[in-house]
Amino acid sequence: MTATHHPVPRNPLDENALVHSTEEVAEAVFLTRLTSPSIAKHIEPGQFVQIHLRDEAIPLLRIPLSVAAVDRAGCLIDVLYEAVGPKTNLLSRLSAAASVRCLGPIGNSFPAPGRHQRVVLIGGGVGLPPLLFFGHSLISCGHEAGVDLLVGARTAAKHLDSERLHRAVSSVAIATDDGSAGHAGLVTELLEQKLSVAGVEDVVVYTCGPHPMMRAVASICADSKVPCFASLEEYMACGYGVCVGCVVETKLAADRHRSEYERYSRICVDGPVYDAAQIIWD
Amino acid sequence: MVDLSTNFAGIPLRNPVVLASGTCGYGEELEPFVAMSSLGGIVTKTITPQPRSGNRPPRIVETAAGMLNAIGLQNPGLDGFLKDKWPYLSRLDTQVIVNIAAPTAKEHGEMAAALDQVDGIAGLEVNISSPNMKDGGMLFGCNPQASCSVIQEVCRATTLPVIAKLTPNVTDIVEIARAVEDGGASGISMINTLVGMAVDIDQRRSVLANVTGGLSGPAIKPVALAMVWKVHKAVDLPIMGIGGIANANDALEFMLVGAKAVQVGTASFSVPDVGAQIPEGLSQYCAKNGIDDIQSLVGTLEV
Numbered sequence: 001m002t003a004t005h006h007p008v009p010r011n012p013l014d015e016n017a018l019v020h021s022t023e024e025v026a027e028a029v030f031l032t033r034l035t036s037p038s039i040a041k042h043i044e045p046g047q048f049v050q051i052h053l054r055d056e057a058i059p060l061l062r063i064p065l066s067v068a069a070v071d072r073a074g075c076l077i078d079v080l081y082e083a084v085g086p087k088t089n090l091l092s093r094l095s096a097a098a099s100v101r102c103l104g105p106i107g108n109s110f111p112a113p114g115r116h117q118r119v120v121l122i123g124g125g126v127g128l129p130p131l132l133f134f135g136h137s138l139i140s141c142g143h144e145a146g147v148d149l150l151v152g153a154r155t156a157a158k159h160l161d162s163e164r165l166h167r168a169v170s171s172v173a174i175a176t177d178d179g180s181a182g183h184a185g186l187v188t189e190l191l192e193q194k195l196s197v198a199g200v201e202d203v204v205v206y207t208c209g210p211h212p213m214m215r216a217v218a219s220i221c222a223d224s225k226v227p228c229f230a231s232l233e234e235y236m237a238c239g240y241g242v243c244v245g246c247v248v249e250t251k252l253a254a255d256r257h258r259s260e261y262e263r264y265s266r267i268c269v270d271g272p273v274y275d276a277a278q279i280i281w282d
Numbered sequence: 283m284v285d286l287s288t289n290f291a292g293i294p295l296r297n298p299v300v301l302a303s304g305t306c307g308y309g310e311e312l313e314p315f316v317a318m319s320s321l322g323g324i325v326t327k328t329i330t331p332q333p334r335s336g337n338r339p340p341r342i343v344e345t346a347a348g349m350l351n352a353i354g355l356q357n358p359g360l361d362g363f364l365k366d367k368w369p370y371l372s373r374l375d376t377q378v379i380v381n382i383a384a385p386t387a388k389e390h391g392e393m394a395a396a397l398d399q400v401d402g403i404a405g406l407e408v409n410i411s412s413p414n415m416k417d418g419g420m421l422f423g424c425n426p427q428a429s430c431s432v433i434q435e436v437c438r439a440t441t442l443p444v445i446a447k448l449t450p451n452v453t454d455i456v457e458i459a460r461a462v463e464d465g466g467a468s469g470i471s472m473i474n475t476l477v478g479m480a481v482d483i484d485q486r487r488s489v490l491a492n493v494t495g496g497l498s499g500p501a502i503k504p505v506a507l508a509m510v511w512k513v514h515k516a517v518d519l520p521i522m523g524i525g526g527i528a529n530a531n532d533a534l535e536f537m538l539v540g541a542k543a544v545q546v547g548t549a550s551f552s553v554p555d556v557g558a559q560i561p562e563g564l565s566q567y568c569a570k571n572g573i574d575d576i577q578s579l580v581g582t583l584e585v
Contacts, residue, residue, distance in 0.1 A: 011313075011314040014315065062552055234339050237344075240554060243351070244327075246342075261362060
């Protein structure tokens, strides 16, 4: 049995959300907890939200952010992000009880693994949040085959603390570009090691992170004949399908029965999670 | 009760607020957010004779008080539109204006003839202004003769109201407005996006894969207002004002300079139901200022 089922997404809604708290969990990496009752009730791992900070011309567009954890009873969602631009900086500085608009849940979710499949989550940088949510939900549901997390960052200071990572999964291995923590090098090298040592039988890989990392993960998985699902990111305007801005080229267009119209898939409503083998990774 | 209704170029609108082409898809995606009965109408995403894939990503990027897009008219083509998109659109409780573009004047006419046979279309908007179409769009709209001949071909092929959508990327927009009036257009919508670009200094590349794109949003509103004002003074055709409208005040500004109706575009990306909020705001403004008919404001700017 392989992970192939993509649940049908439900319609998103645009609701008022309140900032509950914000914490800097690594260098310039913030975790903002929002009270967002309807989204907290319905969101599934892999789906995301579009946060509208205020009705002004600058910044104009919403911030698309993946959800890293949910407290359904407490009506809370956690978004985890690096403060790198005007919008993420603004969000990180909002005080408790500040009000924002939150559109979601958006997109599809990670397809469930088969009961006996060992799950490998591989993320880099800002790609970590949906994997944490997914890992935690699998462990909570008693996924006995195990959930291993491989995570890469530029340097040790950018990594979340180990306790926070271990809470979501069965095992954690980290890599840093500068060798300041864990494996010195690329997180994809950890994946290659893992597959060569533990084998590829009954493994399923889920990835989210920078495009070059996911491209490498997709290639390693294709070579090893391991199923792989990737959660993609692209510049986004609306987040509900009308602008057709956030697209990815898929192999569907190679099918002669399909129209040119279907060459590019909208990441916001048709993704963000795709079978990595269906993506053209240029 | 304030009367917001109007007749734009032969299209009866319950209020003067219409969603702009390319910002409301083919209607379906808006269903969770907007009651269509609250809108004057919607303009579909551009359709072309054949299906188009659109441009490679990145297709959009946010800029100061605006955004650039270079979607490249990804659309299912005329047949795909009629088969897969029109059945849904035809049931909407609002006026549906179909936006068309083609590589030649003749093909514009052929599309218009085909759409003329379809029941329920309120009118056609002719996209002679897309900056992201290498074989049409702005290529026509920058040239008065070409603009005129495209509109003539369309008008010859249909009895539907024909609205020419103008590009601001010209030396003299009044000259183009006069040309589409001569061509037989029943109305003008303006402005489409301004050509722009954004540069990534780390990669030393343009952010958009298409290199340039079209600028929209609040950043272009002053440009749009000035152009609507100029065209309103020069031609008799009714104008739908477009460019950075995000609230009722913006819409009123356009009406004062001469727009009979307005289109809301980029604002819907941040606030999906903004198109429904604006008519409410217009009603409130009229009630507060003792205005019975909002059309009495059109073109009343004092200079």
